Amino acid sequence: MPIISVTVGVALLLVLMMVFKLNAFVSLLIVGLFVGVLEGMSPLEAMESVEKGLGGTLGHLTIIIIFGAILGKLMTDSGGAQRIATTLIHSFGEKRVQSAAVITAAIVGIALFFETGVVVLIPLVFTIATAARVPVLYIGMPVIAALITMHGFVPPHPGPTAVASVFGANIGLTMILGIIIAIPAFILGGPVYTKFFKKESLEIEIPKGLFNPKEFKEEELPKFGISLFTALLPVILIALQTIVQIVAPESPIAPVTNFIGDANVALLISVLVAIFTFGLNLGKKMPEIMQSLSEAVSGIALILLIIAAGGAFKQVLIDSHIDKYISDIMAGSTLSPLILTWLIAAILRIAVGSATVAGMTAAGIAAPLVAATGASPELMVLAAGAGSVTFSHVNDAGFWIYKEYFNLTIGQTIKTWSVMVTIISIVGLAGVLILDMFI
Template sequence: MPIVSVCIGVALLLLLMIVFKLNAFISLILVSLVVGILEGMTPLEAMTSVQGGLGGTLGSLTMIIIFGAILGKLMTDSGGAQRIATTLIHAFGKKRVQLAAVLTASVVGIALFFETGVVVLIPLVFTIATAAGVPVLYIGMPVIAALITMHGFVPPHPGPTAIASVFDADIGRTLVYGVIIAIPAIIIGGPLFTKFFKKESLEVEIPKGLFNPKEFTEDEMPGFATSLITALMPVILIASHVIVVIAAPDSAVMPFFDFIGNANVALLLSVIFAFFTFGLNRGKKMKEVMQSVTDAVSGIAMILLIIAAGGAFKQVLIDSHIDQYIADIMASSTLSPLLLTWLIAAILRVAVGSATVAGMTAAGIAAPLVGITGISPELMVLAAGAGSITFSHVNDAGFWIYKEYFNLSIGKTIKTWSVMVTILSLVGLAGVLILNMIIS
């Protein structure tokens, strides 16, 4: 029975990752093979399906993920991220430093992976909190909320981008919807959530020796306008295509915007632009710029492999016709496919810890619901993304990153980080359901 095969596969995935601590990539490949064989495939047929899924997923996502990583690394190495942060803080003043920090994290978070964003911004969080005379977590929690929300909801981050490929969703619309949903999620899960804590409970002792950030001088950093435009260029190019599609779909300029609005092209153009704005124009030699490129690519190898393995699992579900079985079951179901997708991703997130694995697995299981129900594939992406960032605990690397950088106990990490990401997830789900009522 197909549904039993899926349940066995998911249970095996949890067993391999949680009990045996097996790498997520290897676990997903093994589970994909097992599910395929359980559904009547020969071992060779199952492996062929896995290979097809790996190749298909990497073929559509490799450029997006690599170019996104390169752009973030160039912004970090040039001081562009620091320029954006310090300028916004000066503009808003000490009384509104929390808002300035959130805006900084939201902008920087578009181009940076969550872990990279933490490394880049945490030193600034400490500096801001000390200068403004406010508790560290008063600034830190909203910054982390913005980073993890952008990471879960907004392309070209690898999670939502990979999930979009599974649902065959439009990247541009996903980006626009993602930003719309991210704004209230960040506000509620960040600044508003901190108001529930007493001032003293937000105080932490800044850890010594945990990081050694490079402090850029005024002359070393690029200008604010340059930094902001470069960081936002992928969003600007992709969003411009969406705007033209809505405003003038039959315009003579449509082919041009089809080209620059393609996520691969938008990120490629942004990276080339960043070579100059964050590199050559700052007096760096091409060798130094290319070193940033090398470092960026080497840092995302495992992320790429996990995403590819998630695509392999999805392909096995398709080739063994489990997807059609699930679609037939859901055809007569009254449960919202958006809610179901969120629920699957949330359960996997709590069990496995990896947001990428949770989102991709949920997407593979729920993908056939798009064709059956006619639901927006872009909203399905965001439902899976929202579920994938829910309650994070000790099996998630993000939990430990947050705990160690803020020097917290496990109990306090759960009260702040774990509850915060759950709020973000629930607000995201609510936003998805509301948007569905508006656009359907």
């Protein structure tokens, strides 16, 4: 039975990654070949399917993911992220520093990958907490909550963007719905969850020697308005296309918004603008700016490979007709495909640690459910995203990044980080199910 092949394949994936500590890219390729052969494909046919999946996935996503990484890198290297943070904090005042920090993380989190966002914002967290005389985690937990939520739910981040391609979802609509769901998720997982802790339990000793943040002088920083506009430009362009498609699809401006709002074009335009606003306009020379681009591309290489391998696994499921079998099973099922997708992603996340692997594998398995049940592909993306950020523990790199930067014990990390991301995951699922009533 095909369902046994999928189950055995997922089990093999867990063994390769957890027991043998094999890289996710290699593991997914092996599993794809293995499942294809189990389902009657010849080894050569299985390899051809893997190649087709690799090429198809990278061809669709490479521009978005690489340009997203470049935009984030330019914003970091120019001090744009620092300008947004300090301006909002000064505007909100000492009594509302937590709100300012969360808004900063949400805005910056649209353009920056989670790990980059942590590196950029944690020094500011320490500075804010010290200046406002509040516990470090009182600021730190909400900031991390906003970063990880945007990373898991909102394109152009690699995970949700890749999953959207598997489900055939509209990137713009996924982004808008993702932001709608992300806001209550990171508010409940961050600021609200911190209220359940005693003040002294949120205080930590700031680790010494861990940070070497670049100190930008005031005159070196880009202006706030320019920084904010550049950071949000891809969101503005993609959202504009989606709004015109919904409100006035036959409008004369529709061809223009369809072009500039295409995710690839929107990111390209944003990077070109960023080269000026975060580079040339600050007196930087092109070789220095191009160095930032090179570093951004090298930093995203492994994520691209993992996503490509996830696409290869998905293609094997399609070419071996397992997808049709899953569709037939679910056609008469009463279980919500959104809940099933969330559950698959959550189990994989807990088992293998990688949110990207969890989301992509769940999407490959659940993709046939869109046609079989009529579920919204955009909500399926968000269900997989919500599941992929659930209970993170010692097998997840994010767990250790959070632990080390905040100088916590494993117990403290589980109590704060692991529970926090689980709250975000559950609230995300609830948001998906609520939106499903109206879409």
